[in-house]
Amino acid sequence: MNIGKIANNGSSLFQSIIPRPIWNTRSQINFSRAFSQTEKRSKADAIQKQRLGKVLKNLVEFHKSQVAINQESRAIALREAEEQAFREYNWLMEEVKLDTTKKYETRKTEKVIELAQRLSNGEPLSYVLGNQPFGPLLIKCMPPTLIPRPETEALTEYIFEQLRDAFREHIHRQEGQMRPLRILDLCTGSGCISLLIRHRLLELISKETSSQSQSPAFQILGVDIADSALQLARKNLALYDTDADHGDLVSQYGHLVPVSFERGDMLDESKFCDFIAQHGPFDVVLCNPPYIPAKEWKELDASVREWEDRLALVGHPDNESDGLLFYRRLAQSIEIHELLALSKNGQLPLVAMEVGHDQAEKVREIFAGQKKVPQLEIWTDLFDKQRAVIAKM
Ligand SMILES: C[S@@+](CC[C@H](N)C(=O)[O-])C[C@H]1O[C@@H](n2cnc3c(N)ncnc32)[C@H](O)[C@@H]1O
Structure with a gap:
């Protein structure tokens, strides 16, 4: 390396x-x-x-x-x-x-x-061992699905903390039977983000309520274009549900936070529009899309290039592309196709997007160009690298 x-x-x-x-x-x-x-x-x-x-x-x-x-x-x-x-x-x-x-x-x-x-x-070690720690979870890894990265884990935990109060408020209101909060994990890969959010929600619910409610308080939907990723995400969900460490949480509260994984293509505008009409609108959208410009792919470390799916890494096959296509499509889906639910409180709806090392400002500009300009934050990781753009609409 x-x-x-x-x-x-x-x-x-x-x-x-x-x-x-x-x-x-x-x-x-x-x-x-x-x-x-x-x-x-x-x-x-x-x-x-x-x-x-x-x-x-x-x-x-x-x-x-x-x-x-x-x-x-x-x-x-x-x-x-x-x-x-x-x-x-x-x-x-x-x-x-x-x-x-x-x-x-x-x-x-x-x-x-x-x-x-x-x-x-x-x-890569995570393929050899067959798993990668992600928060308190051990996510199963199989080539060619992208191995979850530590900064994705840190971002997921950060977003959960940002939304903790909004989630708590919703849990209490839910006892009065509101519709479930809808969380969309676009480009889900192994399902790591969906499963960590679900884990934290189950922990929160277990502390906040003794509710006997049977109807879901939250719904999490992970979407990916790759069948191999969907299979792995579903396997990870099944593993989580049967894991002895999480068994109690799942058996008592699992029905309050159902998770599912579905096939979808973010770049197919008409199908994605149908998808939103069918499943949305969403209160929280998390997205770690492929963002490497095609011409930078060959500079990747060999263990990444040779083992992890190119489709998970490269934003667009065109050599001239800047890797930002998925962010443009996301912005378009918000503006034109009403991807997001109407505001619930000061924190929601929220969109969090992981970005490449030099893309945060450009992604911020894409969202700053919207008709209704959201409140935009750039999130930096432990190493002071700009890793994500968070938009509160
Ligand atoms: C960078 S990986 C992120 C995986 C996972 N969320 C994570 O953080 O580890 C990007 C994922 O996007 C998926 N993908 C690529 N093109 C897509 C498209 N057009 N629509 C939906 N998903 C796509 C890939 O299959 C891959 O699993």
């Missing part, structure tokens, strides 16, 4: 999911654990250790090979690449629950070797 390049362009989609340790709960492991010399080993143990050592060496070599020859601060980048290889190796050990201080475990060793081989071939 070209770490310097990533630091410069600042767009998360340019890189694979490296920052797992900062956001997730997988524990950091003592690197030396795997190679503890304290125990006298059998011959089989020694062979196991040797094979694992080779696997780790290959992984280190792979990560170092991704650092460009002419990269600035190359020595630092190489050290970071090595550390990344160790982290990944230890996650694999943890995932497979292989403890090398215990006796030889053939099956587990073979599994670690197989997974490490996939990593050394450039496959």
